[in-house]
Amino acid sequence: MILSNDPRTRRRRLGAGATVAGLLAALLTAGPAVATPDPGDAPATSKEVSPKTRAQVREAVAEGGIPGQDEIVHSANIEHLANIPKDALPGTNTDLAFQGRYAFAGNYDGFRIFDIANPKAPKTVAQVLCPGSQNDISVSGNLLFLSTDSSRSDSSCNSTTQPATEKSSWEGMKVFDISDKRNPRYVAAVETACGSHTHTLVPERRNVYVYVSSYAPSAAYPDCQPPHDGISIIKVPRNAPEKAAVIDFPVLFPGEGPDGGGNPGAPVNPGVSKTTGCHDITVLPSKDLAAGACMGDGILFSIKDPERPKVIDQVQDNVNFAFWHSATFNQKADKVVFTDELGGGGAATCDAAVGPNRGADGIYDIVGKGDARKLVFRSYYKIPRHQAATENCVAHNGSLIPVKGRDLMVQAWYQGGVSVWEFTDSEHPKEIAYFERGPLSTDRIAVAGSWSAYYYNGYVYSNDMAKGLDVLKIDDRRTAPAERVRLSELNVQTQPDYFD
Template identity: 85%
Template sequence: MILLNNPRTRRRRLGVAAAAAGLLAALLTVHPAAATPDPGDGPAADKEVSRSAQAEVREALESGEIPGQDEVVHSDNIEHVTNIPKDVLPGTNSDLAFQGRYAFAGNYDGFRIFDISKPKSPKTVAQVLCPGSQNDISVSGNLLFLSTDSSRSDSSCNSTTQPVTEKSSWEGMKVFDISDKRNPKYVAAVETACGSHTHTLVPERRNVYIYVSSYSPNAAYPDCQPPHDGISVIKVPRNAPEKAALVGFPVLFPGEGPDGGGNPGGPTNPGVSKTTGCHDITVLPSQDLAAGACMGDGILFSIKDPERPKVIDQVQDNVNFAFWHSATFNQDADKVVFTDELGGGGAATCNEEIGPNRGADGIYDIVGKGDNRKLVFRSYFKIDRHQADTEVCVAHNGSLIPVKGKDIMVQAWYQGGVSVWDFTDSAHPKEIAYFERGPLTTDRVTTAGSWSAYYYNGYIYSNDIAKGFDVLKLDDRRTDPAKRVRLHELNVQTQPDYFD
C-alpha cells in the first residue's frame, strides 16, 4: 500500500500492513516499487460509433437538443457547488461512504479521503494506492472495507493482475484501520469465492458482518466454481479486525442443476442475465430486512440472524429488466426501488430507441407482514432527458433524501448525470431536479459520468467516473426539511433509520 498525502508536493509515505489471521504476512507486505496503477483494472475500452451516429450527435449538439460537449447543465433548484478533479489515482472512480466530516471515495486504483467540513472547498486528507476493481468502499467506526473483484497476484496493495484460471490468484475483501484518517493502515484480507464485486455491512456492537456479492462462476476458475447461488458472509471483530474470517456461504437460490434456482437467463429468457450470485444488497438493520439485486432476480430477505439470511420473496421481470443492479428501501420499509443495469454499464441506453421502460428503475410495494411479505410491481422510472449515442447512460447508485412523509431519492445515471426524483406515489414517479454534463466524446462510446450520487447532511455528493468529486446543493421546498437531518455515518447500502 502506498499512502499519498499532501498532493501538492507529491510526497509519498508508506503505510504499515499487518498480516490477517491465517494469511501469510508476505501477502500484506508493502513493496513500493510494484505499487503502480494497474491498467488491467481499467474500464471497458471506448467503442467507436458509426459515421451516421457521429453525425447525429453533432446535429443534436448544434441544435441544442443535448448539452454541449462536456458542458455542465442543471435544473434551477440545483447548484453545482464545486468539483475536485482526480489527482494521483487515475483509475475509475466508484462508490462513496461518509463518516463525520469525512467522505471516502473509492477508485479502481485505491481510495481517497476528503474533509468535507466545508462542502464548498473539500480538502484531500489522504490518497491510498491499492489497485483492484471495483474498490467498492464502506466504513464503520475505525474500520474501512474495500472490495476486490479482479484477479490479482496476491492480497497486497502491490499486487498485479493475474489470470483467474490460476489457483494462486486472489480476490476478496480488504480491511483498513482508519483511526488516523491521514494514515490508514491495512490490517486484514479475506479471500471470497468469485471475489467481491460489492459488499454490504451489517454492523453490530462488537462485530461487523459483511455480505459479499459476487457472480459469474466458471468451471475453469479454481476459486469461482459453479454453482454460485449465494453470498459470502464475513465476520470482523471490531477490537481485533486482523481476525476477520469467512463464516458462511448462505444459499439464496436453492435448486437443481449447475446454477441453482435463480433466473436461468437466455435462451429461456432472452436478454436477461442468468442468476449466478448477487450484484448488490441493501440492508435495513432497524427492520432486520434486506433487498438483493441479483442479476436476473430481485429478492427480499430477513437478516434477523445475520449469518443465516432467509429469503422471503423472489421476483423477476423478464420483459424489461436485463440485470438487477441495486436496491433502495423507502423510509417506511414498504417500498423497494430496484435498478436495471442494461448494457452492463457500457452502452448508450437513455435514448428513444431503448425507450422508457428498459434500463429503468422498477418500483415495488412491499405488501403483507412478516415472512408472508411480497414484492408487488407498481411502475418504472427512467430519466426522460435523452442522451447522445456516445454517452454511457445507466440506472446506477443512489440514496434517499430524508423527508418525512415523502419518498424522494437522488440517483446516479453515469453520463445521464444526477437525478432527484419523487416516488411517494409508487405508480406515478417524477423527476424534480437534475445535474449533468454534455457528452465527453462525439465519435465513440465512452464510460464516464456519475457512479454514485448520495445525499449526506445537506448536500449531494457525486463520484464522477472521469471528472472527479462533485458537490451539489439542492434548494427546493419539497426537500428542504432534509437539511435538518444529520448523520454521523452513512453507508448507503446499510440504510439508516433517518428519523430514529
C-alpha cells in the same frame, strides 16, 4: 475542460457553472511496497461509433438538443458548488461512503479521503494506492472495507493481475484501520469465492458482518465454481480486525442441477442475465430486512439473524429488466427501488430507441407482514432527458433524501448525470431536479459520468468516473426538511433509520 454556465440562461431542449477546485495531496501507499496503477483492472473501454452516429451527435449538440462536450447543465433548483478532479489515482472513480466530516471515495486504483467540513471546498486528506477492481468502499468506526473483484497475484496493494484459472490468485475483501485518516493502515485480507464485486455492512457493537456479493463463476476457476448462488458472510471483530474470516456461504437460490435455482437467463429468458450470485445488497437493520439485486432476480430477505439471512420473496422481470443491479428501501420499508443496469453501464441506453422502461428503476411495494411479505411491481422510472449516442447512461447508485411523509431519492445515471426524483406515489414517479454534463466525447462511447450520487448532511456528493468528485446543493421546498437530518456515518447500502 469543464465549462461553466448559468443554469438560469441555459436549458436542455430535450426534457426537463462550475467552480473547479483541484486539490493536491501526498500519495500514501497501503502496504510494504509501492504499487502502480494496473490497467488490467480498468472497466469497460471506450467504443467507436459509426461516422453517421458521430454526425448525428454533433448535429444535436449544435442545435442545442444535447449539451456541448463537457458542458454542465442543471435544473434551476440545483447549485454546483465544487468539483475536485482526480489526482494521484488515475483509475475510474466508483462508490462513496461518509463518516463525520469525511467522505471516502473508491477508485479502481485505490481510495481517496476528503475532508468535507466545508462542502464548497473539499480537501484531500489521503490517497491510498491499492489497485483492484472495483474497490467498492464502506466504513464503520475505525474500519474501512474495500472490495477486490479482479484476479490478483496476491492480497497486497502492490499485487498484479493474474488469471483466475490459477489457484494461487486472490480476490476478496480488504480491511483498513482509519483511526488516523491521514495514514490508513492495511490490517486484514479475506479471500472470498468469485471475489467481491460489492459488499454490504451489517454492523453490531462488537462485530461487523460483511455480506459479499460476487458472481460469474466458471468451472475453469478453482475459487469460483458454479452455480455460486449465494453470498459470502465475513465476520470482522472490531477490536481484532486481523481475525476477519468467512463464516458462511448461504445459498439464496437453492435448486437442483449445475445452474441452481435463480433466473436461467437465455435461451429461456432472452436478454436477461443468468443468476449466478448477487450484484448488490442493501440492508435496513432497523427493520431486519435486506433487498438483493441478483442479476436476473430481485429478492427480499430477513436478516434478523445476520449470520443466517432468510429469503422471503423472489421476483423476476423477464420483459424489461436485463441485470438487477442495486436496491433502495424507502424509510417506511414498504417500498423497494431496484435498478436495471442494461448494457453493463457501458452502453448508450437513455434514448428514444431503448425507451422509458428498460435501463430504468423498477418500483415495488412491499405488501403483507412478516415472512409472508411480497414484492409487488408498481412502475418504472427513467430520466426524462434523452442522452447522446456516445453517452453511456443507465440507472445506477443512489440514496434516499430523508423527508418524513415523502419518498425522495437522488441517483446517479452515469453520463445521464444526477437525478432527484420522487416516488411517494409508487405508480407515478417524477423528476424534480437534475445535474449533468454533455458527452465526454462526440466520437466514441467513452465510459464516464456519475457512478454514485448520495445525499449526506444537506448536500449531494457525486463521484464522477472521469471528472472527479462533484458537490451539489438542492434548493427545493420538497427536499428542504432533509437539511435538518444529520448523520455521523453513512454507507448507503446499510440504510439508516433517519427518524429513529
